[in-house]
Amino acid sequence: MSVPDSEATAGLKAFAVGEDAAGTRLDQWLAAQTAPNLSRSRIQAIIRGGDVRIDGKVVLEPKSKLVAGTLVTLGMPEPEPAEPQAEAIELAILFEDDDLIVIDKPAGLVVHPGAGNWTGTLVNALIHHCGDTLSGIGGVKRPGIVHRLDKETSGVLVVAKNDLAHRALSDAFADHGRTGDLERAYHAVLWGVPPRPAGIVDAPLGRSGTDRTKRAVVPEGRPDARHAVTHYQIVEKFGGRADATAFASLVECRLETGRTHQIRVHMGHIGHPLIGDQTYGRAFRTKANKLPDDLKDLVADFPRQALHARLLQFRHPRTDEILRFEAAYPSDFAELVETLRRLPSE
Known part of the structure; x- marks a missing residue:
């Protein structure tokens, strides 16, 4: 009833x-x-x-x-959208051949159509750039997409242009480099510094019990719990003190699994959420009040989670060649790092 x-x-x-x-x-x-x-x-x-x-x-x-x-x-789910249409959106292309295309995705670009983002996505741009041949690869809503980056995450992303490449790359990403040549590295700027120079966060993720749009670390036995492992290594500390703590840190993260928001949730779980992350690190924003006035606003108002897909390596599905791509920091991420480097050490 x-x-x-x-x-x-x-x-x-x-x-x-x-x-x-x-x-x-x-x-x-x-x-x-x-x-x-x-x-x-x-x-x-x-x-x-x-x-x-x-x-x-x-x-x-x-x-x-x-x-x-x-x-x-x-x-109630959103109505099923129409087939994505071609849109002339500029792409930063790192590599392209008949089988695949590698781009440097800017922050703010949604990868594929979804609730609230039916147009203006990477998929719309790819259909325009690659033509109708792309539309049948990997399903109507996300042609050729074998992995994704959050809307506000920048960096390297590969897209398949035919079935052969789609199958091979999908298998490689599903394996997460455990047995193959896939390699991915992300750089993140965290509030504070993790307790060890390098570590592993092994904590299952599931849907948050308070907000269905968020993910959270959940008990292993919960029905929606998904195995999630993140390896991290500290690259640089900012504003170091005599007691070996720091105001912020730059870390490199490598994924053993690929869950939604994995790095963001795992870093928050160990007490060091990403600067700019309004979903998982909002409470840490007031830490910026401790900074000198000329640095405070830029750090406190950083407009997105400070996460960048720096490196992507994979084996070409047709030529068998190992391809390796690195994306330089975008201007906002680079400015944040340079700002934090100006912090005095005690």
Whole structure:
């Protein structure tokens, strides 16, 4: 039974579970409530994505059994977008041949269309640059995309231009360099400095229980927990003190897994979130008040998470050649590093 709109939160549908539905599978029952708009498989994907709650608690198992008298809320998905269209967006191309294209992605560019970003993405730019041949690779919404960078993360990214390259590169990224030649390195500017020169963060990630757009370190046994491992090494410390602490640090991160927001969440988990990260490090912004006036505003107001995909190496899917690309810091990241280098050491 659907609850009147006045009792449902905007963007959600609410359904009261009657006596006749007690013991029924959640996915089966919700599919019946929403038919014909949402299929059962679509309902299952929405549940696993963390967008269904029973009496306010997220439920991730589609076959969960219903209890009479409870209230089920369903986050209604965005309508399926039309096929991405070509858009003339300038690209910084590091390499291109008939099989693949490597770009230096600027901060602010979304990789593929999604909620709130149906146009103006890298995919729209690639369809314009590469022509119709790209549109069938890797699915309609994300042609040729084998890995991604967050919107506000800059740096090296490779895109496949045909099925051969898509299969080979997808396999390489799925393996994360454990058995192959794939190598990725990110540079991040952190608040403070990790306790050791190099370390490993091995902590499973899942959807945040308080905000479905965020990720968090979660217990290993939780249904949505995903294995996540980040290796880090300190590159430089800024504003060092006699007690071996520092105001900020530049670290290199290498991923053993590729989870959403992995570096950002893992660095925050060890107490050193990225400068500029308003999602996982907002509380640290006031640390900038300790800086000299001429440095304070630039650090406090850095407009994005200070994360840059510095290095990408992989084996060419056709020629078998090892390709290696490095992207210089963009101007905002470089200015942040240079500003922090001006901090006095005690």
